[in-house]
Amino acid sequence: MTLKLGVLALLKAKPGSENELAAFLEGGSKIVADEPATRTWYAFQIDDHTYGIFDTFEDEASRQEHLNGKIPAALSKVGDSLLADAPDIRLTTILATKNDSY
Template sequence: MSVDRGLLALLEAKPGKGDELAAFLQQGRELAVAEEGTVTWYAFKISDTTYGIFDTFEGEDGRQAHLNGQIPAALGQVGPDLLAADPDIRTVDVLAVK
């Protein structure tokens, strides 16, 4: 199999909460490592308040397992304190990989 699915989540931190959101995302790496169906997992910063996550999967089963896993659950718990708005989560089809 090859990587053919992804998720892009854009996160907007509340004013003054960017560093806490960044720390939360850094801690999320360990949860992503434990997910068998997640091929790659990236957490990134666009600005002091805008952050994101990009993951890739080999098929829909891996993506669904991730969506039903610990990272989204943890984000749901800290979201009201850290996020200015609900996460913008988009499913994507991966067209090419190097």
């Protein structure tokens, strides 16, 4: 498996909606479980108001499938109530990886 591409989404919670956004992100792992082409998926918190998602893919078709899939659709439904700003979505190219088995 060669992971070549990624998506980084940075999300800023509206004041008072931090816990709801965190819960939404925690539930996201169930949604992407049905996306075999999404090789890794991480939801994380940076500070009190800033959260993120990082996913990895083997090819552009897989990345586009994800970008047109259930997570972005679900985020668009709750975005107005949970997010202070539009998500900052960045397409990334993976230069190197280290993968240890857990």
